[in-house]
Structure formats: structure tokens, C-alpha cells
Amino acid sequence: MSDPMVALWLSETPCAVGLGEKNFEKLASCGWIEHFQPGAFLAREGQKASTFFLIHGGSVALELHDAATGTAMTETLGVGDAVGVSWLVPPHRYHVDVRALEPTDVLVFDGDRLKELMEADADFGFAITRRLLARVYSRLEELRVQRLDLYQPAEGRRP
Amino acid sequence: MTPARTDPWVPEPISIKRIARESADTATLVLDTSERPGGFAFKPGQFNMLYAFGIGEVPISISGDPSDTGELVHTIRVVGKVTEALTGMAPGSTLGLRGPFGTHWPLEEARGRDVLIVAGGLGLVPLRPAIYEILKNRSAYKRVNIVYGARTPQDILFSNEISEWRGRLDVSLRVTVDSAGSDWFGHVGVVTSLVKLARFDPEATVAMVCGPEIMMRFAVRELETQGIADERIYLSTERNLQCGVGLCGHCQHGNVFVCKDGPVFRYDRLAPFFSKREV
Ligand SMILES: Cc1cc2nc3c(=O)[nH]c(=O)nc-3n(C[C@H](O)[C@H](O)[C@H](O)COP(=O)(O)OP(=O)(O)OC[C@H]3O[C@@H](n4cnc5c(N)ncnc54)[C@H](O)[C@@H]3O)c2cc1C
Numbered sequence: 001m002s003d004p005m006v007a008l009w010l011s012e013t014p015c016a017v018g019l020g021e022k023n024f025e026k027l028a029s030c031g032w033i034e035h036f037q038p039g040a041f042l043a044r045e046g047q048k049a050s051t052f053f054l055i056h057g058g059s060v061a062l063e064l065h066d067a068a069t070g071t072a073m074t075e076t077l078g079v080g081d082a083v084g085v086s087w088l089v090p091p092h093r094y095h096v097d098v099r100a101l102e103p104t105d106v107l108v109f110d111g112d113r114l115k116e117l118m119e120a121d122a123d124f125g126f127a128i129t130r131r132l133l134a135r136v137y138s139r140l141e142e143l144r145v146q147r148l149d150l151y152q153p154a155e156g157r158r159p
Numbered sequence: 160m161t162p163a164r165t166d167p168w169v170p171e172p173i174s175i176k177r178i179a180r181e182s183a184d185t186a187t188l189v190l191d192t193s194e195r196p197g198g199f200a201f202k203p204g205q206f207n208m209l210y211a212f213g214i215g216e217v218p219i220s221i222s223g224d225p226s227d228t229g230e231l232v233h234t235i236r237v238v239g240k241v242t243e244a245l246t247g248m249a250p251g252s253t254l255g256l257r258g259p260f261g262t263h264w265p266l267e268e269a270r271g272r273d274v275l276i277v278a279g280g281l282g283l284v285p286l287r288p289a290i291y292e293i294l295k296n297r298s299a300y301k302r303v304n305i306v307y308g309a310r311t312p313q314d315i316l317f318s319n320e321i322s323e324w325r326g327r328l329d330v331s332l333r334v335t336v337d338s339a340g341s342d343w344f345g346h347v348g349v350v351t352s353l354v355k356l357a358r359f360d361p362e363a364t365v366a367m368v369c370g371p372e373i374m375m376r377f378a379v380r381e382l383e384t385q386g387i388a389d390e391r392i393y394l395s396t397e398r399n400l401q402c403g404v405g406l407c408g409h410c411q412h413g414n415v416f417v418c419k420d421g422p423v424f425r426y427d428r429l430a431p432f433f434s435k436r437e438v
Contacts, residue, residue, distance in 0.1 A: 059346075061341070061347065063341060070340055070341070071340060071341040072338060072339075072340065073338065073339045073340065073341060073343060073347045074338065074347065075347050075348050076335075076345075076346045076347045076348060078346075078356070099341075101344060141377075142348060142349045142351065142352060145349050145351075145373065145374065145377055146337050146338075146348070146349050148373060149310065149337065150279065150280065150370070150371040150373055150374050151279060151280030151281070151308070151309060151310040151314065151337070151370075151371065152310065153184075153236065153238040
């Protein structure tokens with residue numbers, strides 16, 4: 001049985017749309033609620049990735065740190081966004097730092113438990129994978145545009 | 160008083176009142192039109208041909224307030240010899256002016272509806288007069304959303320005005336940048352990701368979009384996904400143009416000429432040519 005608060009928050013995310021009662025309950029049973037203060041890290045680059053997050057309130061930055069040039073913020077994510085797919089993809093390590101930009105409420109999901117449920121029930125596994133893939137695809141599209149550096153005059157742009 | 164010129168081919172000498180640096184490569188020129196009979200009237204979205212004497216002439220959108228006819232404002236980014244010459248001029252010097260040319264943003268059609276303005280980079284320049292006009296007649300419009308994407312926080316144009324507009328309770332303004340350091344507290348990501356956050360009624364929204372062509376294609380796709388009909392999406396395209404009066408063909412997009420049929424187009428009219436490489 002899932003936590004009623006987790007179920008409520010999950011029902012408000014785009015991830016829940018069309019999931020069906022059985023699958024919704026399975027997903028909700030793997031989640032819990034956490035709160036992060038501004039500046040707190042939800043995940044650190046290189047750390048074992050055993051969880052993923054759905055943002056309920058607030059926003060986070062995905063950051064890469066370089067000792068020579070400092071910290072680059074590559075993307076910010078907010079309410080309704082899913083953060084992290086590394087729990088599903090080897091080597092199961094976070095590739096970026098995820099830092100709260102403001103007081104941030106998230107649903108955290110246990111990736112190991114979720115993987116077990118997904119492997120045991122193909123319908124559930126497909127429903128979750130499809131949602132993650134849609135999110136990853138839309139991020140890929142956005143990143144494609146971002147890397148073109150479109151706001152530079154044509155001659156200064158990346159090919 | 161100098162009479163206003165009527166021959167569209169003859170540049171009129173006009174003096175520069177002041178120049179303000181907007182970012183490393185962009186400057187705003189304020190031209191003195193107070194001596195012209197009636198000042199300088201234009202519609203938001205229109206452009207002028209600006210001539211740096213002896214160097215060349217380029218199309219530049221008007222970026223100032225349409226209700227202030229005593230000044231003409233242009234914001235110019237240096238990309239080549241003419242734009243470099245124009246932005247390097249000193250206050251008091253003279254340049255040549257032809258215009259105003261072109262179509263304008265559909266501010267009449269947008270009355271009574273939600274307005275969604277999507278600007279990328281220098282695309283904010285031709286949209287700024289529309290924003291002035293909308294804010295001046297705020298009660299004529301329903302929800303007003305402005306989303307703006309820039310390269311980095313340092314490239315954000317008109318940052319004082321953006322802060323002012325953001326402070327208004329009757330406008331929702333969101334800014335994103337493509338990349339930033341950790342001292343930036345705003346959004347990082349493409350401008351289309353901000354469209355998803357805006358609240359509007361897709362059935363009753365007029366969208367006005369300006370930015371680099373690829374950005375506009377992605378923006379249109381997102382607006383369509385959100386349910387805004389092609390007939391209510393307007394784009395301003397800056398295909399390079401020369402004559403300004405539909406003769407030379409430099410700015411042709413299929414069978415339309417940016418200079419005389421544009422630069423502001425209703426998307427359904429531009430759609431057949433918009434993502435084709437050949438046109
Ligand atoms: C309707 C319209 C409105 C415009 N409004 C503005 C404005 O408000 N502010 C502003 O800074 N610029 C604006 N432009 C673009 C501006 O006209 C060009 O940057 C200018 O003509 C370049 O002249 P140049 O001699 O400095 O550079 P050039 O030596 O002619 O070109 C330098 C480089 O810039 C590229 N380039 C030139 N024009 C364009 C263009 N239109 N689009 C993409 N790449 C181009 C060239 O291919 C070349 O690589 C507008 C263009 C149009 C058609």
C-alpha cells in the first residue's frame with residue numbers, strides 16, 4: 001500500500017497521465033517524499049544512481065563542475081519534471097550534480113525496487129520505460145537546439 | 160523644419176542622439192526624429208534601411224516605443240562591416256534612413272485574447288515595440304506571457320526593462336539562457352521549454368515569435384503541440400534583404416518576399432517554405 005501523500009503528489013505529475021490504477025499503485029509504492037533546502041544536492045556526479053526524482057515544487061539545476069572554469073549550469077528543471085535515468089542505465093552512476101535552487105519538494109523513487117517490479121511485469125515495465133523515453137527524447141531535442149548555439153551570429157556558431 | 164522624404168529609394172540624413180551598449184556586440188542607437196514633421200510613425204514589427212555613408216545599407220528593425228515619435232530606436236548587433244560602422248558612430252553623426260518598411264505584429268487581432276510572445280536572442284528587438292504597445296493598452300488584452308531565451312546571462316538584452324516587466328503583476332515574463340554559471344538563479348534550457356510553463360487558452364491565444372530560424376521552427380512545433388492554430392501564430396523572419404521594396408529577390412522565401420510581404424508573417428502562409436532548405 002502506498003503512502004497517500006506520495007499517491008497524491010504522483011497523481012499531479014504528467015508521469016501519472018494514462019498510467020492505469022494498477023501501474024500507478026506499483027509506482028507509488030516505490031516512492032517517498034523528501035525536501036531540499038536551496039543549495040542542497042539531490043545527487044552528485046559519479047555517485048551510485050539508485051533513485052530518480054519527480055519534482056513536486058521548486059526547481060533544480062543540473063551542473064557540471066570543472067576546476068579550471070568553474071561550475072556550468074547545463075539545465076534547470078521544475079515542477080512536474082523527472083530527474084535522472086542513470087538508475088536504469090549502466091553503469092548506474094549520476095552524470096551531473098543536481099542542486100536545489102530554492103526550497104524543493106520531490107518524490108524520490110527506489111530504482112532497485114522499481115527495476116524488480118518492471119522486470120516482473122512487462123506491462124508495468126513498458127509503461128515506465130515509455131514515459132522515461134518520452135522525457136529523454138524531448139530533452140534530447142532541446143539539447144540539440146541548445147548545442148547549436150543559435151543566438152550567436154551565423155559565423156560564430158558551432159557546425 | 161525638414162520635410163519627410165517620400166521617395167523610398169532616397170535615404171534621408173538623420174542624426175544620432177545617443178548610443179547605449181547593450182552587450183559585448185550589441186548597441187542601441189537613438190536617432191533624433193524630432194525635426195521631422197509628425198516625428199517618425201511606425202507600427203511594431205516594422206524595419207528601416209539604415210545607411211552608413213560610403214559603406215552600405217542594412218535592414219534593421221525598430222526597437223523603440225511607437226508612441227514616442229520624436230525618437231527612433233534601433234538595436235544593432237555587429238556581424239559585419241555595415242553593422243560595425245553603424246554601432247561605431249558617435250552621437251551627433253549622421254546616417255541615412257529609409258523606411259518604415261514591412262508588415263507589423265497583429266496587435267489588433269490579439270485584442271481580447273491571450274498573448275504569447277516568444278523571443279530568442281536578437282529576436283526580442285522587433286518584439287519590444289509590440290510589448291510597449293500591449294503594456295500601454297494592457298486592459299485590451301487577456302493574459303500576457305513573454306518568454307525570452309538568450310545565450311548567457313550577459314547576453315540578455317534590455318535587462319532593466321526585463322526586470323521592470325517581470326515585476327508587473329499583470330504580465331508573466333520568463334527568461335532562460337542556454338548556459339550559465341552557478342551564480343545564475345534563473346532558468347537554463349531552450350526557450351521552448353518555457354512555452355510549456357506559460358498559462359494561456361490555446362483556443363484564444365495569438366502567438367508572436369521572433370528569433371533564429373531553427374529556434375522559430377522548434378517554437379512553432381511547441382505552440383502547435385500546445386494547441387495554438389497556425390493562423391494565430393505570427394513569425395518575423397530576418398532573411399537577408401537588400402532593396403526593401405520587393406525587387407531584388409534577396410529575401411525571397413518561395414513566392415513571398417520578406418521585405419514587402421513580411422517581415423511579420425502569419426505562420427500558415429509561410430509554412431510551405433519555412434523548413435525547406437531549397438527556399
Ligand atoms: C527585416 C530585417 C530586420 C532586421 N533587424 C535587425 C535588427 O534589429 N538588429 C540587427 O542587429 N540586425 C537586424 N537584421 C540583420 C541585419 O540586417 C544584418 O545583420 C546586416 O544586414 C548585416 O550587415 P553587415 O554588413 O554588418 O554584415 P555582412 O558583411 O553583410 O554579413 C556578415 C555575416 O552575417 C550574415 N548575415 C547578414 N545578414 C544576415 C541576416 N539577416 N540573417 C542572418 N545572417 C545574416 C552574413 O551571411 C555574414 O555571414 C535584420 C534583418 C532583416 C532582414
